[in-house]
Structures are given as structure tokens and as C-alpha cells.
Amino acid sequence: MKSSARQTTPVKIKIAGLNLWYGDNHAVKGIDMAIPANRITALIGPSGCGKSSFLRCINRMNDLIDHVRIDGQVIVDGKNIYDNDVDEIAVRKRIGMVFQQPNPFPKSIYENITYAPLKHGQVRKGRESDALVEASLSSAGLWNEVKDKLHSPGTSLSGGQQQRLCIARAIAVSPDIILMDEPSSALDPISTEKIESLMLELRENYTIVIVTHNMQQAHRTADYTAYFHLGELVEYDETKKLFMNPGQQLTEDYITGRFG
Amino acid sequence: MNNHPFHDPGLKARHRSARLFKWYATASIALTLAFLCFFLFDMGRTAFPALWQTYVKVDVSYSEKTLRLTSKAIDRKYRKIVSRAWLRNIRRQVEVKPELMGHTLSQWVLADDQVDQYMKGHHYNLKVKQIAVVEALKVEGAIEMRWNNIFFARGDSKLPENAGLLSALIGSLLTLGVTMLVAFPLGVMTAVYLEEFARDNTLTRFIEVNINNLAAIPSILFGLLGLAVFINLFGLPRSSPLVGGLTLALMTLPIIIVSARAALRSVPDSIRQAGYGLGLTRVQIVQDHVLPLAMPGILTGSVIGVAQAMGETAPLIIIGMIAFIPDSPTSIVEAATVLPAQIFTWAGLPERAYVEKTAAGIVVILLILFLLNTIAVYLRKKYEIKC
Ligand SMILES: Nc1ncnc2c1ncn2[C@@H]1O[C@H](COP(=O)(O)OP(=O)(O)OP(=O)(O)O)[C@@H](O)[C@H]1O
Ligand SMILES: [Mg+2]
Numbered sequence: 072m073k074s075s076a077r078q079t080t081p082v083k084i085k086i087a088g089l090n091l092w093y094g095d096n097h098a099v100k101g102i103d104m105a106i107p108a109n110r111i112t113a114l115i116g117p118s119g120c121g122k123s124s125f126l127r128c129i130n131r132m133n134d135l136i137d138h139v140r141i142d143g144q145v146i147v148d149g150k151n152i153y154d155n156d157v158d159e160i161a162v163r164k165r166i167g168m169v170f171q172q173p174n175p176f177p178k179s180i181y182e183n184i185t186y187a188p189l190k191h192g193q194v195r196k197g198r199e200s201d202a203l204v205e206a207s208l209s210s211a212g213l214w215n216e217v218k219d220k221l222h223s224p225g226t227s228l229s230g231g232q233q234q235r236l237c238i239a240r241a242i243a244v245s246p247d248i249i250l251m252d253e254p255s256s257a258l259d260p261i262s263t264e265k266i267e268s269l270m271l272e273l274r275e276n277y278t279i280v281i282v283t284h285n286m287q288q289a290h291r292t293a294d295y296t297a298y299f300h301l302g303e304l305v306e307y308d309e310t311k312k313l314f315m316n317p318g319q320q321l322t323e324d325y326i327t328g329r330f331g
Numbered sequence: 332m333n334n335h336p337f338h339d340p341g342l343k344a345r346h347r348s349a350r351l352f353k354w355y356a357t358a359s360i361a362l363t364l365a366f367l368c369f370f371l372f373d374m375g376r377t378a379f380p381a382l383w384q385t386y387v388k389v390d391v392s393y394s395e396k397t398l399r400l401t402s403k404a405i406d407r408k409y410r411k412i413v414s415r416a417w418l419r420n421i422r423r424q425v426e427v428k429p430e431l432m433g434h435t436l437s438q439w440v441l442a443d444d445q446v447d448q449y450m451k452g453h454h455y456n457l458k459v460k461q462i463a464v465v466e467a468l469k470v471e472g473a474i475e476m477r478w479n480n481i482f483f484a485r486g487d488s489k490l491p492e493n494a495g496l497l498s499a500l501i502g503s504l505l506t507l508g509v510t511m512l513v514a515f516p517l518g519v520m521t522a523v524y525l526e527e528f529a530r531d532n533t534l535t536r537f538i539e540v541n542i543n544n545l546a547a548i549p550s551i552l553f554g555l556l557g558l559a560v561f562i563n564l565f566g567l568p569r570s571s572p573l574v575g576g577l578t579l580a581l582m583t584l585p586i587i588i589v590s591a592r593a594a595l596r597s598v599p600d601s602i603r604q605a606g607y608g609l610g611l612t613r614v615q616i617v618q619d620h621v622l623p624l625a626m627p628g629i630l631t632g633s634v635i636g637v638a639q640a641m642g643e644t645a646p647l648i649i650i651g652m653i654a655f656i657p658d659s660p661t662s663i664v665e666a667a668t669v670l671p672a673q674i675f676t677w678a679g680l681p682e683r684a685y686v687e688k689t690a691a692g693i694v695v696i697l698l699i700l701f702l703l704n705t706i707a708v709y710l711r712k713k714y715e716i717k718c
Binding site for chain 2: 130132135137160161162163164165167168169170172174175176177178186187190191237240241244
């Protein structure tokens with residue numbers, strides 16, 4: 072039943088035989104999956120089933136952890152990002168990430184946006200940076216709220232605003248793909264709503280993969296949903312189909328709330 | 332009456348032991364404070380007289396003869412009353428002001444230390460005749476106590492009335508300057524390497540254990556190490572602030588490393604993750620996001636390390652920084668002494684006048700330590716970044 076989603080859009084990320092071990096702990100087990108471009112793909116599943124571990128494989132964030140072993144392929148735009156001639160820094164530049172806890176840099180809102188693009192040489196100081204700040208914050212729906220205090224610290228914003236700042240910061244380096252690990256689980260319903268409508272807007276230009284514990288969120292936002300269980304991909308299909316008519320008993324148990 | 336629902340027979344004893352515990356804690360704090368107050372009061376009381384010095388008004392004659400034999404410049408009966416150090420200085424006075432030659436002038440002149448001690452009511456060593464002279468001067472109003480500039484403006488001297496703290500103070504500054512210039516960058520870089528770059532393996536754990544052990548080594552051993560390595564092996568000049576500073580740097584390093592690592596560890600990992608997620612390199616993340624957050628902690632630790640180094644005497648004695656230094660050093664390769672070593676020297680001298688100087692030196696050290704701690708608090712407050 073794996074990868075049964077009928078893709079009508081081009082595939083952005085093709086994952087083949089992906090395994091991950093933390094020491095002896097086999098946390099991600101032989102995942103095959105094709106993630107379509109310009110769509111939102113949600114990863115759901117009970118706690119500890121390896122969603123975050125899997126997500127972090129897509130931009131090689133797991134390389135930073137000692138004693139991690141990964142095998143298999145993650146092919147983005149036709150190139151396996153685990154090939155020897157691929158630099159993980161370049162991978163992470165094109166595949167951005169938003170975390171569960173908002174984590175702005177302890178710098179001004181302005182510097183939060185411009186720091187990485189300046190380091191990557193994507194913009195220059197001055198007018199270019201100003202334009203980038205406005206564009207990124209506007210895409211993240213934060214511009215109107217912060218345009219008068221761009222030089223106050225990013226940490227002075229509310230939790231929901233900080234999370235949108237983090238999204239703006241991720242967009243600023245113009246990635247193709249944005250990975251989000253439970254981006255709204257630390258937020259109130261109104262901020263969550265804002266993040267969700269933001270994701271739907273961003274879908275035009277980005278491929279989004281999101282981990283969520285919130286069934287409604289997956290239902291509302293995702294085009295495709297993958298259900299993970301104990302490190303395995305149990306079912307992967309169009310969201311509507313997976314929720315209305317799950318093909319697997321495990322999936323049905325989970326979405327009807329029988330466990331998890 | 333004892334059978335209401337909240338009756339608990341064990342509570343009474345528990346309250347009693349809580350009260351007792353609180354009482355012990357309060358008593359020990361009170362005792363500590365009492366000791367501290369006593370120490371400070373006693374130091375202050377002993378040190379206070381050192382701020383004043385006796386001067387007498389006598390006739391001084393400037394001529395060929397008196398320049399050759401300076402003790403002839405004043406009346407015979409004042410010979411034991413006036414400081415020999417001051418008399419020696421009349422040659423310099425004439426050099427600066429040649430028109431003094433051939434004149435006899437009534438001048439305020441630094442008094443001998445015994446006279447000074449007599450005036451301060453301490454133990455003194457004067458003959459009856461000399462006491463009579465002093466009393467006569469008193470009646471004439473030709474003797475007075477003045478603010479003791481010499482103590483802060485001159486170096487050490489064998490004549491107590493002429494002895495000051497300045498050369499030791501400058502020696503301390505030069506030595507600590509070297510210490511800081513060496514220990515701060517080395518310590519911070521080591522901490523950054525161990526915390527941010529090193530993989531957790533047997534080698535780094537071995538280094539870690541040894542750094543922690545280094546902090547516990549008796550300081551005198553660092554002096555021996557400094558003697559063996561910097562002086563005997565590298566041939567650096569003995570007694571110099573350079574060698575002293577390097578030796579103290581060895582001692583300060585582990586303190587800086589340990590506090591810098593603690594500061595780096597307290598920076599939330601989410602900041603690093605954010606950086607990696609944007610495709611930044613480890614160096615960029617550490618330099619621009621982690622270090623600024625850790626800086627207040629690192630600075631506080633470093634200032635505490637310097638404060639500790641400032642009070643250190645034993646290793647510096649071994650490398651010869653306890654020399655007699657009348658003139659302030661002007662570079663880090665000249666012979667110098669440091670404040671605690673100067674105090675140690677004065678404490679060992681027999682003249683009564685050095686007692687108050689010793690105490691005053693200690694008060695100066697305490698004030699500097701207090702200042703350093705204030706700086707540490709200030710830096711922490713100033714550079715604290717919320718995250
Ligand atoms: N850094 C790590 N080192 C060692 N083991 C880890 C690490 N991170 C995760 N694991 C283990 O890998 C397994 C999967 O963890 P993961 O965080 O991917 O789960 P998850 O599905 O994201 O859970 P949650 O929904 O609670 O976030 C768990 O057994 C966890 O203990
Ligand atoms: Mg997770």
C-alpha cells in the first residue's frame with residue numbers, strides 16, 4: 072500500500088530505501104516516498120514513531136548528531152543529497168526548516184531576516200537588504216505588525232509572531248522546500264490559524280513538508296498525508312482519501328483516536 | 332480537643348527542627364559577617380595612619396658643600412628628625428631650580444619615620460633629646476601631618492617614610508595585562524573547540540578531565556613550571572611581568588575554560604539548530620550567534636580568574652617577582668614586583684612604620700578586587716541578551 076498516492080504534479084523529493092539508526096536504535100525503517108512539488112505533505116503518527124527523524128533526513132540535519140547512521144537515498148530535483156559531492160551546507164540552504172519552538176536569533180527582527188542571505192552573498196547591505204526584509208516579512212504575513220520596530224529584538228515578539236518571523240527567515244534565503252516540525256504546536260489557536268493560511272499561500276512557490284500531531288491541521292492544510300508507525304511508513308495518500316477511507320487498520324485506529 | 336481532623340502529632344517536632352535549622356543558618360551567617368566586619372574594621376584602622384605623613388619646617392641651605400654632603404644642609408639637631416631620603420633629593424632640587432644655590436630657605440621637609448611614628452602615637456625609637464626637639468617644633472607649629480602622596484606616587488624604599496606602592500601597582504597591571512592577553516583568547520578558543528567542535532570521544536574526555544584537574548593544582552607548582560619553562564628553557568628575563576604574566580596565565584586558563592564552557596553550554600541548542608537550518612556554517616553560528624550569548628558568562632568568569640591571579644603570590648615569588656623595586660617598571664621585560672608580593676615584603680620588615688603600609692596595601696588590593704567584581708557584575712548586566 073506504500074506510496075499509492077497518484078501524483079498529478081511533478082515529484083520534488085524522491086526518497087528510496089531510507090534507513091536511520093541512532094546507535095542501535097533503528098528509528099527510520101526503509102522509507103520509500105515521493106513528495107510532490109508545490110504541495111503540502113503532512114507526516115502524522117504517534118509520538119516517537121520517527122517523523123522528526125525522517126524529516127531531518129531531508130535536509131541532512133541529522134548529520135550533526137553523533138552516532139547517527141543513515142543509508143538510502145533522498146533525491147531532490149534529480150540529485151541524491153547524500154552523494155559524496157554534495158555539501159550539506161548547500162542542501163540546508165535550499166531546504167529550509169522551521170522548528171517546533173520559535174527560535175529567532177537573539178538579534179533584531181531585521182538582522183534575523185538578513186543574516187543568512189548576507190552570509191550566502193544573496194543580497195548586499197542597504198537597499199537590497201531592506202527590500203528582502205519587507206518581502207520576506209510580507210510573505211510571512213508579519214510586515215504590518217512589525218514594520219515600525221524592525222530594529223527591536225526578535226525575541227520581543229509574541230510566540231506566534233516569532234514563529235512567523237522564523238518562517239520569514241527561512242523564506243529569505245529563497246529555498247525550494249520548507250520543512251516544518253510541528254510549527255504550531257506551541258501556539259494558540261489564532262496564531263495556528265495564521266500559520267496554516269500562511270502555509271496555503273506559500274504552497275504556490277514552495278514544497279512544504281510538515282510534521283503535525285493535529286489531525287485537523289493535516290486535514291485542513293495538507294494535500295497528501297503520510298502515516299508513520301514505529302519507524303515505518305504505513306500509508307501515504309491524498310489527505311482526503313487517507314482520512315475518509317484509510318487503507319490500513321493501523322491508520323484507521325490512529326485517526327479515529329483509538330491510540331496515539 | 333486533640334481529635335480534630337487536622338491533628339497531626341508529628342508536626343510539632345517537624346516545626347521544631349525546621350526552626351532549629353533556620354536558627355543555625357542565621358547564626359552561621361551572623362558569625363561570618365562578624366568575622367568579616369572585624370577583619371575590615373581592623374584593617375581599616377591599621378591602614379588609616381598610612382594615609383598621613385609627618386612634615387617639619389626647617390631651614391635648608393643649598394651650597395657646594397651641602398650638595399656634596401647632604402646631611403650638612405640642615406641644622407645638626409634636626410639630623411635625626413628629617414628624612415634622609417628627602418635630603419638626598421636636594422641635589423635634584425638644585426638641578427631643577429639652579430637659583431636655589433647659595434640660599435638658605437625655611438621649608439616643609441619630610442620627617443623621619445621614627446618622628447612620624449611618634450606623632451601617630453605608635454611605638455617609636457627616639458632619644459630624649461630628639462623628643463625635646465620634636466616637642467619644640469610642635470610648639471612653634473613647625474610640624475604637621477599631611478596627605479601621604481608618597482605612598483601612591485613612589486616605589487619601594489628602605490626608608491619607610493619614602494616607601495610607596497606605585498611600582499608594585501604598575502607591576503601588577505603589567506603582569507595581569509600579560510595574563511589576560513594570553514589566557515583570555517586561549518581559554519575562550521579552547522572552550523569553543525571543546526564545546527562546539529570536538530566530537531565526544533576518549534581524547535576530548537581526557538583533555539577535559541585534565542583541564543579540570545589543572546584548576547586544582549597548588550599554585551606554587553605553576554611557579555616551578557614557570558621557572559623551568561619560561562626562564563630556564565626559553566631564557567625569558569627573571570622577575571619580569573612577562574614571565575609572571577605567563578605563569579599566572581597557566582593558572583587562569585582552566586578557570587576561564589571551565590566558565591566559558593559553562594556559558595557556552597547554557598546557550599540554547601535551538602539557536603544552533605536555527606542556524607544550521609539556514610545553511611550557515613558552524614563557524615558562522617558560533618561566532619555570531621552563540622558567542623555573543625555566552626559572552627556575559629565568559630567575561631564574568633574571566634574577571635574572576637583575573638581577580639584570583641591578582642592575589643596570587645607564591646608562584647611569583649618562585650620566579651623572582653619579590654625583588655626590591657624602587658622605580659616603576661616601564662616594560663614587561665624589566666624586573667618588577669606585584670602588590671601581594673610587596674605586601675609580603677613589607678610584612679617581613681622590622682620597622683614599625685611598615686605595619687601601617689602593609690595594612691594600607693591590603694586595603695588597596697581589597698578595593699581593586701571589589702572594583703573587579705563590580706566590573707564583572709556590570710558586564711554581565713550590560714551584555715545580557717534575552718533569548
Ligand atoms: N538525537 C537522538 N539521539 C538518539 N535517539 C533519538 C534522537 N532523536 C530521536 N531519537 C529516537 O528516535 C526515535 C524517533 O524519534 P523522533 O523524534 O523522530 O519521533 P517523533 O515521531 O518526531 O516523535 P514526536 O511526535 O514525539 O516528536 C525515538 O525512539 C527517539 O528516542
Ligand atoms: Mg518530533
